[in-house]
Amino acid sequence: xxxxxxxxxxxxxxxxxxxxxxxxxxxxxxxxxxxxxxxxxxxxxxxxxxxxxxxxxxxxxxxxxxxxxxxxxxxxxxxxxxxxxxxxxxxxxxxxxxxxxxxxxxxxxxxxxxxxxxxxxxxxxxxxxxxxxxxxxxxxxxxxxxxxxxxxxxxxxxxxxxxxxxxxxxxxxxxxxxxxxxxxxxxxxxxxxxxxxxxxxxxxxxxxxxxxxxxxxxxxxxxxxxxxxxxxxxxxxxxxxxxxxxxxxxxxxxxxxxxxxxx
Amino acid sequence: xxxxxxxxxxxxxxxxxxxxxxxxxxxxxxxxxxxxxxxxxxxxxxxxxxxxxxxxxxxxxxxxxxxxxxxxxxxxxxxxxxxxxxxxxxxxxxxxxxxxxxxxxxxxxxxxxxxxxxxxxxxxxxxxxxxxxxxxxxxxxxxxxxxxxxxxxxxxxxxxxxxxxxxxxxxxxxxxxxxxxxxxxxxxxxxxxxxxxxxxxxxxxxxxxxxxxxxxxxxxxxxxxxxxxxxxxxxxx
Numbered sequence: 001x002x003x004x005x006x007x008x009x010x011x012x013x014x015x016x017x018x019x020x021x022x023x024x025x026x027x028x029x030x031x032x033x034x035x036x037x038x039x040x041x042x043x044x045x046x047x048x049x050x051x052x053x054x055x056x057x058x059x060x061x062x063x064x065x066x067x068x069x070x071x072x073x074x075x076x077x078x079x080x081x082x083x084x085x086x087x088x089x090x091x092x093x094x095x096x097x098x099x100x101x102x103x104x105x106x107x108x109x110x111x112x113x114x115x116x117x118x119x120x121x122x123x124x125x126x127x128x129x130x131x132x133x134x135x136x137x138x139x140x141x142x143x144x145x146x147x148x149x150x151x152x153x154x155x156x157x158x159x160x161x162x163x164x165x166x167x168x169x170x171x172x173x174x175x176x177x178x179x180x181x182x183x184x185x186x187x188x189x190x191x192x193x194x195x196x197x198x199x200x201x202x203x204x205x206x207x208x209x210x211x212x213x214x215x216x217x218x219x220x221x222x223x224x225x226x227x228x229x230x231x232x233x234x235x236x237x238x239x240x241x242x243x244x245x246x247x248x249x250x251x252x253x254x255x256x257x258x259x260x261x262x263x
Numbered sequence: 264x265x266x267x268x269x270x271x272x273x274x275x276x277x278x279x280x281x282x283x284x285x286x287x288x289x290x291x292x293x294x295x296x297x298x299x300x301x302x303x304x305x306x307x308x309x310x311x312x313x314x315x316x317x318x319x320x321x322x323x324x325x326x327x328x329x330x331x332x333x334x335x336x337x338x339x340x341x342x343x344x345x346x347x348x349x350x351x352x353x354x355x356x357x358x359x360x361x362x363x364x365x366x367x368x369x370x371x372x373x374x375x376x377x378x379x380x381x382x383x384x385x386x387x388x389x390x391x392x393x394x395x396x397x398x399x400x401x402x403x404x405x406x407x408x409x410x411x412x413x414x415x416x417x418x419x420x421x422x423x424x425x426x427x428x429x430x431x432x433x434x435x436x437x438x439x440x441x442x443x444x445x446x447x448x449x450x451x452x453x454x455x456x457x458x459x460x461x462x463x464x465x466x467x468x469x470x471x472x473x474x475x476x477x478x479x480x481x482x483x484x485x486x487x488x489x490x491x492x493x494x495x496x497x498x499x500x
Contacts, residue, residue, distance in 0.1 A: 010355065077342060078403070082335060083334075
């Protein structure tokens with residue numbers, strides 16, 4: 001574990017000095033600040049933010065994660081020629097990237113709210129869920145990026161695949177779900193739709209956010225079903241387990257591949 | 264002393280190492296030569312643990328490689344292409360490697376001074392030129408005074424001054440009893456430095472001996488022609 005900590009320390013130093021993370025932080029900071037200042041109130045701001053968060057975080061985490069790993073391949077090789085265990089190195093590389101990304105997101109979003117305050121008490125919970133699910137998405141999509149770039153040696157292919165994967169979760173998956181729902185409109189699909197949601201981390205995060213917003217009333221019958229399921233302790237438990245699984249499984253697949261890989 | 268026995272490695276359908284046997288002695292500079300794709304880099308990376316062989320045994324000193332990473336404390340490696348984290352300085356990277364190795368290490372700063380890298384110590388590595396990065400690679404490889412030095416095409420980007428500083432350092436290390444392995448395509452350099460030449464072809468060793476033996480067996484008087492003749496004779500008999 002000590003080796004992992006050392007890797008994290010130096011990688012974070014490298015990343016903290018890179019302009020990307022600074023821009024990432026400033027992007028969320030300025031966006032939130034701007035919405036709070038001109039958009040009127042914390043509730044509206046949070047609703048506007050939720051769409052940005054759900055699209056931008058996965059995209060940035062997967063692209064930056066894959067690029068970083070491809071870019072530092074030679075240095076990773078050099079680190080592997082040191083007396084360092086591969087598992088510890090991989091853990092260090094992963095956390096050294098995911099933690100600063102998650103931190104700049106959380107800080108960028110949270111700081112303006114600390115400054116401006118909230119309109120309603122329920123907004124505090126909504127902000128916390130938003131930051132929490134954003135951090136989950138950061139860890140999930142960084143893990144996916146690491147898995148892809150460890151598995152695929154060609155940089156262009158790996159980056160292409162990362163973008164396609166993001167597009168799949170952000171757009172294509174929902175389209176397919178809609179198609180299924182339309183085809184089988186005559187059947188009761190509530191349980192199926194809840195299951196579909198669990199298999200897409202982005203949808204999972206979206207549902208968790210929507211339920212905090214009381215906007216589920218707008219979603220009609222499905223919204224009520226979601227509210228009943230994900231609103232219950234049981235549902236929240238399952239959603240959390242699913243998000244943890246979405247982090248752990250790609251990470252584990254990447255780790256396994258990294259440990260056996262020929263460099 | 265490094266002893267390699269019956270080493271096999273394939274990448275998919277491509278057989279790269281096919282039952283390679285080799286022993287590399289301490290206190291000598293061993294040059295590994297061979298045409299492109301002959302398995303030089305795979306051999307080096309197997310010793311480093313970067314590539315996991317399919318079969319065979321590698322023994323470094325008394326230690327048989329088995330996945331334990333500690334043997335690498337005694338190895339310094341200089342890669343063919345040195346790329347470093349863009350926003351870290353040489354100082355940071357040196358501290359990082361020292362940290363990773365843990366404990367107290369005597370670091371060899373002599374080369375750093377000879378290369379006049381002092382004023383580059385705190386600059387971001389991403390801003391350094393290719394040649395300077397190559398010097399950084401040399402410095403990092405020799406930093407911990409390792410018993411074994413593995414150098415992959417070490418002089419390809421160095422200017423003549425840096426190159427001769429580097430060669431002097433190698434000769435010094437050899438005198439100190441280090442095991443030194445290098446690959447190179449510059450035959451004059453191999454001729455100048457190497458005590459042993461290992462000629463690799465199709466994943467096997469076709470020749471292992473001193474440069475003088477190559478001259479003798481091929482009747483040529485310089486290494487480039489000797490090696491070329493050997494290639495021609497073994498590839499097109």
